[in-house]
Amino acid sequence: MTTRPLRADARRNIDAILEAATATLARDPDASVNDIARAAGVGRVTLYGHFENRAALVSAVVERAMADVDAVLQALDLSGDPAAALVRLVDATWAVTLRYGALVVAAERSLPAAEVAAAHGAPRERAQWLIDRGRAEGRFRTDLPASWLVTSLHTVTHAAANSVYDGELATDAAAHAIAATMLGLLTPPGEVVPDVAALTAH
Incomplete structure (x- = not known):
């Protein structure tokens, strides 16, 4: 069975x-289907003709956003000192996260945790590679599972997005907070935790 291509008006x-969903959810993670349809200049019937429910729409928006995130991170230089590379990864990830505002919050409120995790597959693989390299070079701890450290980075980043939305953390302080938290976790026991500012100065 072949799938007929969408008409130009349907594609538009x-x-x-x-x-509209991306922009609306970035401002308000609880925005309704009515809000999104109104912003898109279409009726509810048209919207539901393409997305069966709000969760399906949020899922499509997240998929598109993650493709953008992956494109940005693919171009990132993660060579050199793993700790400094981690700070660059956090900075780049947070910068692209800011484009989508409260979309992270909307995803966590609307989608199953497994789907949110699956959407982050490529960024998680990149973080896994960096953490594995840092462990191999003695810069990151080896007494905890690498998968747990990757999950921690993912969780701390999402916690920062939620904290910014809730007004608990300033937007321009979030990347530093994420990096400092992760360096504290990743540094081998007994060693001095690197200073984020010192790592970014090089």
Whole structure:
């Protein structure tokens, strides 16, 4: 069975809905389907003709956002000192996260945890590679599972996004907070935790 290509007007509607959903959810993670349809300039019937429910729409928005995140991170230089590379990874990840505002919050409120985790597959693989290299070079601890350290980075980043949305953390302080938290966790026991500012000065 072949899938018929979408008509041009249907494609335009989908693009408009995804753009509107991204912008609307970035401002308000609890935005309704009505809010998104209104922002897209389409009716509810048209929106539901392309996305069966709000969760399906949020899922499509997250998928598109993660493709953007992956494209940015693919171009990132993670060579050299693993600790400094980690700070660069956190800075780049946070910068692209800011483009999507409260979308992280919307995803966590609307989608199953397994789906949110699956959407982060490529960024997790990149973090896994860096953490494995840091462990091999003696810069990162080896007494905890690498998978747990990767999950911790993912969790701390999402916690920062939620804290910024809740007004607990300043937007321009978030990347430093994530990096400092992770360096504290990753540094081998008994060794001095590197200073984030010193790592970014080089």
